[in-house]
Amino acid sequence: MTGRLMPTGDRAILVEPQERAHVREFAARLQRAQCADIQEVVPVQDSVLVVMRPDGDVARLAAFLQRVIEAPLDPIASTSHAAPSVTVPVIYDGPDLETVAKASKLTPDELAAAHSATAWTAAFAGFMPGFCYLVDGDPAIVASRRSEPRPAVPAGSVAVAGPYSAVYPRNAPGGWQILGRTDAPMWDLDRDRPALIVPGCTVRFLPVSVGSGARRVS
Amino acid sequence: MSRELIVVDPGPLSLIEDYGRPGLASYGVGPSGAADRESYAWANALVGNHPGSAAIEALLGGLKLRAVGSHWLAVTGASSHMRVDDRSVRNSGWIPLHDGEQLALGHSTRGLRTYIAVRGGITVEPVLGSRSSDILSGIGPPPLQRGQTLPIGPLEHGPLTPRRRFSTTHQDGVVTLRAVLGPRNTRVPGAHRLAHGVWTVTNNSSRVALRLARLERDATSDADVDIGSMEWDARQEHPSEGLLRGCIQLPPSGLPVVFLADHPVTGGYPVIAVLLDADTDRAAQARPGQHVKITLVPGPLDVRQTRSSGSIHADIEER
Secondary structure, eight states: EEEEEEEEETTTEEEEEEEEEGGHHHHHHHHOOOOOOOOOOOOSSOOOEEEOTTTTHHHHHHHHHHHHHSSOHHHHHHSSSOOOEEEEEEEEEOOOHHHHHHHSSSSSHHHHHHHHHEEEEEEEEEETTTTTEEEEEOOOOOOOSSSOOOOEOTEEEEEETTTTTEESOOOOEEEEEEEEEOOSBBTTSSSSSBBSSOOOOEEEEEEEEESOOSSOOO | OEEEEEEEESSEEEEOOOOTTTTOGGTOOOOOOOOOOHHHHHHHHHHOOTTOOOEEEEBBBEEEEESSSSSEEEEEEOOOOEETTTTTEEEEEEEEEEEOOEEEEEEEEEEEEEEETTTTTOOOOTTHHHHHHHHOTTTSOOOTTTTEEEEOSSSOOOOOOOOOOOOOOOOSSEEEEEEEEOOGGGGTGGGGGGSSOOEEEEETHHHHHOEEOOOOEEETTTEEEEOOOOOOOOSSOOOEEEEEEEEOEETTTOOOOOEEETSSSSSOOOOOEEEEEEEEETTTOOOTTTTTEEEOOTTTOOOOOOSSTTOOOOEOOOO
């Protein structure tokens, strides 16, 4: 693997693997290696932010990260453990269903089918508790971010933007296109695992009714 | 006898904070924790608490607490006039509060956040391993309410630290903050202008972030100050990237956002510089309306290292 290490202040290093596909592998290696200097690992699509413990040594951390990057790719170690599988029931009646359908040159029903037929993979978390960016969906879905974000996207909104899909755990401002809604709670502190979807999960959306009668008006 | 403190008045905003809950980025949960960790740690040390004991973080003072049982308290961070019942109290270390007595903080005159540690620690139920209130995600105890009873832990900790003067994190006048340029400064033209002139802390600032605006008029000369706007054209999508406290994000508006304790796990605008970790405590004491001067300093890893063996290399970016 090759990559850049970029100092981020004096307590963190941003690692950018040359190949985007190596981000997950690099993050997985960090988990396995368990370096005592590391307090937090924040992978996103293109990079991994590694935050040091306050009593750590940033030069030692940089040397460690360099070794991790340089270690040869091990096909056996790369195989992930069986990832949890999550099913999210969705009513596909979102205010942007028709807009996205049009951009994707599909009917709304075909769009709902495309969104739910393939299994998505939770790539990384961020933004708010319980929010995971899902990837590997049907490439036929064409969805850009809205030019004007909504001040309040309702909790449970199932949305798409670019190559991602996600479910909003709570009301929040957002610029993603809303295809539908679910009442499966994305975040529940009373559960053992409070986030329903965590990185590595496989997510299947299950249509429970597809564009019936009364469409929700945005 | 039960040992408690009763919140007679929470002031503008009083929160329970400890060292926070790092390590939960995969849940989308940020680390939170005391905004000025130095003052928080010192308050705990003064009353002989375990370092991670939960304390109160009071914004702009105004907090009033009444003792049930006897307590030792320490008050650090922002200064304000203090009274125990009707007696004025000088703050020179720890403060004994006997059963029934009330400690009252006046409005903070210097600095923004005051830390009140109690010997034994505040022992409300932890959430995800910490008693810290994260105002962005809502995780942790809610803000203190009038009439609330705070449980206090048993007195089994270390000795009280001898009273002595301690340095403060709040600064009068211009708050000077040191930052390392990067990692995404090259995505924004003129990112180095962050260090030009002086910024003002706006009222939209909070534990999530300082939101800065350009100082419009130079108070000394009463002339308009124009050091160039940092507005930029965000036509390209910028992927979200991990954040930590101290990250200075630049949205297209050109108004820098300096993240503090309750930053989100990821952010969608480029991080053009990051405060030195130690300076985030001073940033947490900057009051709305106060001025901030950002100075760019070299980071700890400004060494270029390239290996010549084959095509495998990892560059450490030179600034």
